[in-house]
Amino acid sequence: MTAAVWSDLLRETAAVYHAHDDLTAFAPFPTDLRAQSVVPHAIPSMRLLMAETGLQDTISAPLCEAVVAAAPIARWRETYKGTGIGQDFLDRFGCYSLIGSGGAYHSSTLWAWIVYMPARLHYTWHHHPGEEIYAVLAGQAEFMRAGEAGAVLRPGETSFHASNQPHAMTTHDHPVLCLVVWRNGFDTLPVLTPQGAAA
Ligand code: FE
Numbered sequence: 084m085t086a087a088v089w090s091d092l093l094r095e096t097a098a099v100y101h102a103h104d105d106l107t108a109f110a111p112f113p114t115d116l117r118a119q120s121v122v123p124h125a126i127p128s129m130r131l132l133m134a135e136t137g138l139q140d141t142i143s144a145p146l147c148e149a150v151v152a153a154a155p156i157a158r159w160r161e162t163y164k165g166t167g168i169g170q171d172f173l174d175r176f177g178c179y180s181l182i183g184s185g186g187a188y189h190s191s192t193l194w195a196w197i198v199y200m201p202a203r204l205h206y207t208w209h210h211h212p213g214e215e216i217y218a219v220l221a222g223q224a225e226f227m228r229a230g231e232a233g234a235v236l237r238p239g240e241t242s243f244h245a246s247n248q249p250h251a252m253t254t255h256d257h258p259v260l261c262l263v264v265w266r267n268g269f270d271t272l273p274v275l276t277p278q279g280a281a282a
Pocket of ligand 1: 210211215244250273
C-alpha cells in the first residue's frame with residue numbers, strides 16, 4: 084500500500100518533469116532510482132497541506148493528489164529547527180523528500196523534494212552549494228534571488244538558484260506547492276543567509 088503511494092507520486096512527478104523543458108534542461112530525470120524505506124515523521128504543516136483548499140490552480144491535479152496522498156507517510160523535514168527562524172515558520176513550512184536522503188527513492192544524480200507553503204508565509208534568505216530549480220506545481224509565490232527583483236511565479240514557472248546564490252520566497256494571498264530539484268551538492272544542507280549578505 085505504502086509502496087503504491089510512492090510509486091504513484093514518482094510516476095506523476097516523472098510525467099510533469101519529462102514534459103517541462105526547464106526541468107529536463109536542468110538535469111535528466113534519474114535512471115538509477117532505487118526504492119528505499121521511509122521512516123515517517125509528521126510536523127504541523129503536514130495537516131495544513133492535507134486540509135489545504137487553495138491549490139486548484141495547478142499544472143497537474145494528479146500530481147497534487149499524489150503529493151497529498153503521500154503526506155501522512157512522508158518524512159517531513161525540520162531543516163531549520165534550532166536556527167532562530169521562528170516558531171510560525173517551523174509550524175507552517177512544509178518539505179519532504181521524494182528522491183534523496185529521507186525520501187522513498189535514492190539517486191546519485193538528482194534529489195527532489197516537495198515544498199508546501201500556506202498563504203502569508205515568508206521563507207527567509209538561505210543558500211546552499213547545490214544548484215537548484217523550483218517548479219511551481221500549484222498556487223503561486225513571490226520568488227527572490229540575490230541581486231534580482233522578486234517575481235511572482237505561477238504553475239509551470241521555474242526559478243533557478245546558482246550554487247550558494249541566496250534566495251527567499253513569500254506567499255501572499257495564495258498557498259504554493261513546488262517541486263524542488265538539486266543536481267549536485269547533496270552532502271551540504273541549506274543554511275540561513277546572514278542578514279545583509281543578500282540584497
Ligand atoms: Fe534552496
